[in-house]
Structures are given as C-alpha cells and as structure tokens.
Amino acid sequence: MDLDKYRILFVEEATEHLSEMSSALLDLEKDSSNSEAIDRIFRMAHGIKGMAASLEYGSISEVSHHLEDRMSLIRDGGKLGSGEEVALLFRGLEALEAMVAIVRESGGPPPPDFPAAIAFVAASQALPSSASSQAPKKKVLIR
Amino acid sequence: MTRILVADDASFMRQMIREIVEDEGYEVCGEASDGIEAVELFKELQPDICTMDIVMPRRSGIDAVRAVVELDPSARIVMCSALGQETLVAEAMQAGAKDFIVKPFKPDSVLATLQRVLDKED
Numbered sequence: 001m002d003l004d005k006y007r008i009l010f011v012e013e014a015t016e017h018l019s020e021m022s023s024a025l026l027d028l029e030k031d032s033s034n035s036e037a038i039d040r041i042f043r044m045a046h047g048i049k050g051m052a053a054s055l056e057y058g059s060i061s062e063v064s065h066h067l068e069d070r071m072s073l074i075r076d077g078g079k080l081g082s083g084e085e086v087a088l089l090f091r092g093l094e095a096l097e098a099m100v101a102i103v104r105e106s107g108g109p110p111p112p113d114f115p116a117a118i119a120f121v122a123a124s125q126a127l128p129s130s131a132s133s134q135a136p137k138k139k140v141l142i143r
Numbered sequence: 144m145t146r147i148l149v150a151d152d153a154s155f156m157r158q159m160i161r162e163i164v165e166d167e168g169y170e171v172c173g174e175a176s177d178g179i180e181a182v183e184l185f186k187e188l189q190p191d192i193c194t195m196d197i198v199m200p201r202r203s204g205i206d207a208v209r210a211v212v213e214l215d216p217s218a219r220i221v222m223c224s225a226l227g228q229e230t231l232v233a234e235a236m237q238a239g240a241k242d243f244i245v246k247p248f249k250p251d252s253v254l255a256t257l258q259r260v261l262d263k264e265d
Binding site for chain 2: 001005006009010013042043046047049050051053054056065069
C-alpha cells in the first residue's frame with residue numbers, strides 16, 4: 001500500500017468531512033432535533049473512523065468512534081440532550097481538526113496520547129447521553 | 144475478467160478496494176459515491192459483483208441493496224462494514240447481500256470473500 005498516497009487522500013477527505021461536520025454542528029446547535037444534521041455528523045465521524053483505522057491512526061479513529069457512538073445514541077433519542085452535549089461534540093470536532101492538522105503538517109500519525117483526544121474521550125465517558133439512560137449502553141471498543 | 148462495481152462515499156475507501164482487486168486482475172467497471180448512484184450504475188453496468196458501503200448519503204447501502212435485488216435477484220453484493228455494525232450487516236444480508244467485509248480492509252480477506260461469493264453463484 002502506497003502510504004503517502006493514502007495519507008494525502010485522508011487529509012483531503014477528512015478536512016472536507018470536518019468542515020461538513022462543523023456546519024452540521026452549527027445547524028444542530030440551532031435546532032437540537034435536526035435529524036438531517038444528526039445524520040450528517042454521524043456519517044462524517046463514521047467516514048473519518050474508517051479511513052483513520054485503515055492508516056492505523058489510533059487516536060483519530062478512537063475520537064471519531066466515540067463521536068459516532070454518541071451520534072447514534074442522539075439519533076435514537078431524536079434530539080440533543082443538553083447544552084453540555086453540544087459543547088462536547090464541538091470538543092470532539094476540535095480534537096479531530098487538531099489531529100488531522102498534525103498529519104497534514106508532519107506527514108505522520110498524531111501521537112497516541114494526544115491530550116485533546118484523551119480529554120475528549122474522558123469528557124464523553126463522563127457525560128451520559130440523554131438517550132443512553134433509556135437505551136442499553138453500547139460497549140465502546142477502544143482501539 | 145471479473146467486473147466489479149465499488150460503492151462507497153469515501154474516495155479513500157474506493158481507491159483502497161480498487162487497488163486490492165486490480166492487483167488480483169479484476170476490472171473496476173464503475174465507482175458510486177452514494178446509494179442512488181450505486182443502484183443506477185448497477186442497472187447500467189450489470190457488474191459481476193458489487194461492494195456496497197453501509198453508511199452512505201442520499202440512500203443507505205441497505206436501501207440500495209433492496210433496490211438492486213428487486214431489479215436482479217441474483218445480484219452479488221458484498222457489504223462493507225465497520226466493527227460494531229453487526230445489526231446493520233444482518234439487515235443487509237436479510238435484504239439480499241451475499242456476504243460482508245470489515246474495515247479496515249485486509250487484502251487477503253477481501254479477495255477471499257469476493258471469490259467465495261463469485262464461486263457460490265457460478
């Protein structure tokens with residue numbers, strides 16, 4: 001596998017995905033039950049996770065996996081739980097943006113212990129989704 | 144030569160599958176980036192086999208499987224899934240997909256799955 005080629009493709013597509021995620025998050029912030037925005041954020045996180053896992057960018061795939069799982073719970077519940085939850089989603093977005101910037105600038109993977117990623121995962125685990133109290137909690141795979 | 148249609152919204156993933164299958168002598172006859180395009184291209188190109196991502200915009204991979212199988216009940220479709228999507232994979236198989244591959248793709252496993260599906264139907 002030509003890693004350079006896939007790294008360049010990853011940076012291009014992940015950057016587009018993050019920009020779309022950002023605009024969907026703004027839509028969701030205005031209307032907490034905007035199902036189209038919820039679905040778009042889910043798809044963008046899912047897409048980034050798949051690409052990052054293929055390149056073994058563990059910290060990026062872990063953050064996107066947590067975001068995807070949370071969006072899935074939000075979708076099941078039909079709306080965002082709280083203002084805190086939207087702040088958490090923005091935090092996840094910012095962690096991903098920072099890590100994709102590292103890949104873009106350094107040509108290598110982000111560090112496995114990237115502080116913003118660790119902080120986001122911890123904050124995500126500490127904040128139950130409104131839907132998760134009704135639905136059985138999904139096991140989150142840490143890679 | 145086996146003709147394959149690759150449906151995935153990420154060109155990264157389409158490129159990865161293309162590289163795996165072309166090395167094995169398959170011809171990628173088309174690439175679709177959403178579920179609607181996948182159904183249209185399947186109709187137009189009549190590929191021997193198709194890889195279909197589950198999560199795609201406009202029309203999900205599962206809906207696309209339903210539409211393709213309605214047009215061609217013998218269609219060979221292999222779902223592309225990720226860890227944690229077992230329920231969706233089961234739904235896709237129920238809808239008529241023949242098998243599935245899991246991201247991140249391992250070339251040997253992708254090729255073995257495609258070959259298994261091609262052999263079964265021949």
